[in-house]
Amino acid sequence: MYFKEFIDKFEKIYNRSEKRKMCELLGMSFNQLINPKVFFKEFQKRGKNNPDGWGIAVYKNKKVLIKKEAINALSSDFLTKKKNLENILSKIIIGHLRKKSQGEASLNNTHPFFKELNGKDYIFAHNGGISSYKKIKLKYFFPKGDTDSEYIFCHLLDLIKEKKIKNYNFYDFRWLEQELKKINEKGELNCIFSDGKHLFCYYDKNGYNNLYFIQEKSPYRQIKLKDIDWEIDLRKEKPFDQIGYIISTKPLTNESWEKFKKGELIIFKKGEIIYSTYKNMAV
Numbered sequence: 079m080y081f082k083e084f085i086d087k088f089e090k091i092y093n094r095s096e097k098r099k100m101c102e103l104l105g106m107s108f109n110q111l112i113n114p115k116v117f118f119k120e121f122q123k124r125g126k127n128n129p130d131g132w133g134i135a136v137y138k139n140k141k142v143l144i145k146k147e148a149i150n151a152l153s154s155d156f157l158t159k160k161k162n163l164e165n166i167l168s169k170i171i172i173g174h175l176r177k178k179s180q181g182e183a184s185l186n187n188t189h190p191f192f193k194e195l196n197g198k199d200y201i202f203a204h205n206g207g208i209s210s211y212k213k214i215k216l217k218y219f220f221p222k223g224d225t226d227s228e229y230i231f232c233h234l235l236d237l238i239k240e241k242k243i244k245n246y247n248f249y250d251f252r253w254l255e256q257e258l259k260k261i262n263e264k265g266e267l268n269c270i271f272s273d274g275k276h277l278f279c280y281y282d283k284n285g286y287n288n289l290y291f292i293q294e295k296s297p298y299r300q301i302k303l304k305d306i307d308w309e310i311d312l313r314k315e316k317p318f319d320q321i322g323y324i325i326s327t328k329p330l331t332n333e334s335w336e337k338f339k340k341g342e343l344i345i346f347k348k349g350e351i352i353y354s355t356y357k358n359m360a361v
Contacts, residue, residue: 101128101174101175101176101177101204101205101206101327102121102124102128102173102174102175102205102326102327102328103172103173103174103203103204103205103268103269103270103289103325103326103327104117104118104121104171104172104173104174104270104324104325104326104327105170105171105172105173105270105277105279105323105324105325105326105346106170106171106172106277106322106323106324106325107169107170107277107322107323107325107346107347107348107349108169108170108294108320108321108322108323108348108349109169109319109320109321109322109348109349109350110169110319110320110322110349111167111168111169112167112168112169112171112320112322113163113164113166113167114134114163114166114171114173115160115163115164115166117324117326117330117331118134118163118173119163120330120331121151121173121175121326121330122151122152122154122157123152124151124175124328125150125151125152125175126150126152127177128150128151128175128176128177129149129150129177130148130150130176130177130178130183130188131146131147131148131149131174131175131176131178131183131185131187131188131189132146132147132149132150132151132154132157132173132174132175132176132188133145133146133147133173133174133176133188133189133190133203134146134166134171134172134173134174134190135171135172135173135190135192135201135203136166136167136168136170136171136172137168137169137170137199137272137274138167138168140198140199140274141199142192142199142201142274144190144192144201146174146185146188146189146190147185147188148183148184148185148187148188149183151175169322169348169349170272170274170277172190172201172203172270172271172272172277173190173203174188174189174190174203176188176189179207180207180224180225180226180227181223181224181225182224184223186222186223186224186228187223187224187225187228189202189203189204189227190202190203191203191221191227191228191231193219193231193232193235195219195235195238195239195273196239196243196244198273198274198275199273199274200231200235200271200272200273200274201271201272202227202228202231202234202269202270202271203227203269203270203271204226204227204230204231204267204268204269205266205268205269205287205327206265206266206267206268206269206282206286206287207226207265207266208226208227208229208230208261208264208265208266208267209264209265210264211226211229211230211233211264211265212229214229214230214233216229216232216233216236217236217240218235218236218239219231219232219233219235219236219239220232226265230261230267231271233261234257234258234261234271237257238254241253246273246276248353251343251345251353254278254343255280255343255355258280258343259283259341262280262282262283262284262341266282266284266286266287267280267282267283267286268280268281268282268286268287268289268327270325275347276345276346276347276352277323277325277345277346277347278343278345279291279325279338279343279344279345279346280342280343281338281339281340281341281342282340282341283340283341284340285340287327288327288328288337289325289326289327289337289338290325290326290327290328290329290335290336290337290338291323291324291325291326291335291336291338291344292323292324292329292331292333292334292335292336293321293322293323294320294321294322294323294324295320295321295322320349321349321350322346322349323346323349323351325346339355339356341355342354342355342356343355
């Protein structure tokens with residue numbers, strides 16, 4: 079009897095954890111305006127296991143443009159029209175595919191989330207689960223939906239506002255890293271967010287799920303998308319002087335992606351790494 083109860087309890091915990099793991103994150107930081115259609119096509123395919131919403135956020139003239147739906151990305155009319163993605167151009171891009179663990183499948187619960195602070199548009203996407211998050215008191219920013227993800231985004235902005243950060247420097251990056259680790263103490267935290275200038279990417283300190291990155295630069299070559307039988311010659315897709323990074327929960331191509339280290343914060347700006355926890359660097 080006790081053994082059966084133990085197994086039932088274990089299965090519930092395991093299944094809940096696996097559901098959270100399903101969410102997919104995508105981030106891009108480049109030195110030029112880029113179009114995400116090549117990589118988003120592969121990213122969209124993973125909506126099969128993440129049916130509860132999809133979203134993509136970009137910056138145009140320093141202002142955020144977000145398109146998201148509380149449906150499976152594979153059934154989106156917007157994404158089936160090729161020209162919709164072709165019209166997206168931005169130096170910073172954040173995408174998310176949702177497998178709900180907290181909160182219903184609704185637009186307010188669909189990532190990425192957006193808030194304005196100090197004249198900057200912040201966007202945020204999260205994978206993981208934060209326990210007892212409502213015990214954190216919010217002061218200035220409040221969620222529209224009922225997810226732990228948006229709640230901790232509001233908390234993070236509260237901290238940045240109280241810190242009075244307007245233009246980030248090395249010490250602000252170190253401080254931000256420590257605050258992310260404090261949030262991480264309350265659960266699983268993989269997140270990608272931006273202020274329109276920087277792309278902040280943090281990987282869970284206990285190695286929850288995965289987070290990878292890859293540099294894309296000339297000389298470009300022919301690649302193959304992971305889940306789609308489609309090869310692309312990037313020499314025909316990208317200008318020779320375009321350089322940047324792509325960040326994803328799982329590798330999108332057959333190239334050699336580098337995995338984030340546990341508890342690592344990497345900050346990108348204009349297609350370059352300007353801060354890394356373990357490389358002890360900042361530009």
